[in-house]
Amino acid sequence: MLLSRFLVRSHTTSAAYVAAPPPSLLARAFHASLPRRAIDMAKVNTTERLAELRKLMKDRQLDVYMVPSEDSHQSEYIAPCDARRAYISGFTGSAGYAVITHEKAALATDGRYFNQAEKQLDGNWELLKQGLQDVPTIQEWTADQVEGGKVVGVDPSVVTAADARKLADKIKKKGGEYKAVSENLVDLVWGQKRPARPSEQVRVQPLEYAGKSFADKIEDIRKELEKKKSLGFVVSMLDEIAWLYNLRGNDIPYNPVFFSYAVVTPTTATLYIDDSKLTPEAKDHLGDKVTIRPYDAIFEDVAALSAESFETNGETTEKKKFLTSTRASWALNKALGGEERVDEVRSPIADAKAIKNETELEGMRKCHIRDGAALTEYFAWLEDQLINEGASLDEVAGADKLESIRKKHDLFMGLSFDTISSTGPNAAVIHYKPEPGACSVIDPKQIYLCDSGGQYQDGTTDTTRTMHFGEPTEMEKKAYTLVLKGNIALERVRFPKGTTGFALDAMARQFLWAEGLDYRHGTGHGVGSFLNVHEGPIGIGTRVQYSEVSLSVGNVISDEPGYYEDGKFGIRIENMVMVREVETTHKFGDKPYLGFERVTMTPHCRKLVDMSLLTEDEKTFLNEYHQEVFDKTSKFFQNDSLTMAWLKRETAPY
Structure with missing residues (x-):
């Protein structure tokens, strides 16, 4: 998969890798399941598809008719078989919503994908830049089409109950x-022509990496059930189920999850999954603590469970409710009996999963x-190939x-x-994906x-x-440094x-704002x-949901401000950071x-970096960071002189 299109030579591999153990079966399975980059930025003729849909x-x-991006589990990234919006519209970005009438079709997406959508949508579509x-929202645009008693249809398994109510x-x-x-x-x-639903093997995430047993996690959920009566x-969220049961799968590219549902009650735990997907190890791992039921049985089972809990011996019992995530589907909500039987909450599993234990940290x-270390080796190699070897490398290579x-x-x-x-x-296309045979050759005289x-x-x-492997322009340096200052400011706050x-x-936007600049994505x-x-x-961003949950x-979390000039260049600097408690001179409000x-x-x-735009504190911060990078990663390059020289140069004090 990796080298079939790669024709230039690479430098000698570091000896630090020679003794590395072979990848596990799970690693090989997960890696083999990933698709090749095949994102076609050309327009797709959707005339025939729309005609069939309208019939x-x-x-x-x-x-x-409404076609959202998500699957039945509200996944951001989906399996190819669930890429319905991409199929009907030709737009392949991960965020978007399509609505089709008998005369018109509209596609709504956010600022990350404006450029991509303009390139991919054909003349049948109106682009709504959210x-x-x-510019109306897709809900407003849809509502404007219904005067005169018109009917709007949607598959209830791919929209949330909350969104369905609001739009209704x-x-x-x-x-x-x-x-x-x-x-x-x-x-x-x-x-x-629709791709088959994946049926990859599900395997155990060992306790040495998970840090907490699934039995303990289930008991924590039961405590939440008791609190909420x-x-x-x-x-219904796939990553929540994978985390809860300490299992990982391969059903969605790049996301180690598997198609499933789960139900946890005060006395039972049930996993809805095709039995053939579970390895013997996974079945032993779950043991008799978890009941396995077929994936497609979820709707019938929860309907029966809800009815059984609501009525005993013909008499109505106390009207306790089931919990679902606010991301659960309208179809699941309907099966449980609707609002009278369901409390929609921010998932307690999502909250718990977001707070990593010490093993995970x-x-x-x-x-x-x-x-x-891998990134450093790559950038050193890339610069050497482009500048010293004069190689012609495209973005996919x-x-x-x-x-x-x-x-x-x-x-x-x-x-x-x-x-x-x-x-x-x-680089100005925020979620750009290079396509084999149709991408650009990397130009050392431009931003990469x-x-x-x-x-x-x-x-x-x-x-x-x-x-940049050549000589950047003053504007490129200025923009980069403003983004870097924002990245540092957020990390230090x-x-x-x-x-x-x-x-x-x-905090991350302030230096760009001071110059009248900004970026159209979260931070x-x-x-x-x-x-x-x-x-x-x-x-971190301006989405309303980010105002609802405090950092713990x-x-x-990522720290990734950016700046983009359409048709010219794009800049983004992204680091991962972990929230921790810090010492301060005072503690206002205790x-x-x-x-x-x-x-x-x-x-x-x-x-x-434009050094004239950095304060002394920022220079000190960068020097300390680069020293840490060198101290922690240089061991990988003891027998790799090319990468070691590059690392020393790039981490030298300012």
Whole structure:
């Protein structure tokens, strides 16, 4: 997979890797399941697909049909079989919503994907750039289509119950009707060409990396049920189920999760999964503490469970409710009996999972050292190839080389997302993905942005470095330094317990704002422990949900401000940090104060730093950081003179 398109020579491998053990069966399975980069930025002709969909809509007396991005588990990243919105629209970004009427079609997405959507959508589609002034939300646009009693249809398994209620009210006020349609119409259009549902093996995440047994986690959930006087918790988010049972899978590219549901009651724990997916080790791991039921049995079972708990011997009992996450589907909510039988809450599993235990935190520290060493080796090699060897390397070849270097490190399981390897103008496309045969050759005279991450059995990484191997322009240096100052300011901030990521967002933007500059993405996202690289409920940014959950000791979160000029260049600097308690001279209100511990270990780009814009404190901070990078990663390059020389140069004091 890694080297089939890679034609230039690489320098000698460090001896530090020679004795590395072979990857485990799980690592090989996880890595082998990942798809090749095949993101086509060309337009797809959707005329025939839309015509077939509209015929199905007419047959079912639907005037409007909605196609969200998510699967039945509200996953951000989905399996190919669930990429319905991408299939019907041609737009392949991870965030977006399609709505089709008999005359029009609209696609809504956010600022990360404006450029990509403009390139991929054909003339059948109207692009709604969410967040821009005077641009309607997709819900507003949909409601505007229903006057005269029109009917809006949606597959209830791919929308949340909360979103369904809000939109139903909005549509009703306009005189329309919002209707659940049990069959997914895009699946019918897709037909036999639709990819098969994955059926990968599910394996155990050992206690030495998980840090807490699944039995203890289930007992914690039962304590929450007791507090809330609830009948049980129906779990639908895939990463929550993987974390709860200390299991990992391969069903979704780059996310070590598996298709499943779970139900935890005061006396039972049930996992809904195709039995063939569980290895003997996984079955032994679960033992008699967990009942295994078929994946498709969830709706029938929860309906029966809800009815049984509601009525005993013909008499209505106390109306206790089941808990579901606010991300649970409308279909699941309906099966449980709707609002009378369900309390929708922020998932207690999500909250617990976001606060890493000491084992997970130590795993994060260790895997970021190995991952940082891989990035350093890659950037040293890339500069040598471009400048000294005069090699012609495209963006995909660069990404493949980086993956091959990561693969040599202990506990590597695969990538945590598709590598963003982007040169020049491509770096301005925030979620750019290079495509074999249609990407750009890396130009050493232009900005090179690399956003990448690895899945390791002891943690998950996500790092962005913006490099320049020639002579950057003054504007490039200024923009980079303003972003770097924001990155440093956020990493150094101290704040009282109870502070949210919403409140901290301006720390990273302040230097850009002072120049009238900004960026159209969040500043930070939570990161899983050998789980999803994007993990809620915490984050740093202006999304309303980031104002609802305060940062806590044990959170792992990214710090990634940026700046982008369409058609020219893009800059992003991303480090992972961990929330910890810090000492302060005073403790106003007797509150503990928190700060960040850095874990990303690879240098910043010296050529892009405008030293005149840095304060002495910022220079000291960078020097201390680079010394730590050198101390922790140089051991990997004792027999690699090329990388060692590059590391010494890039970590030298300012």
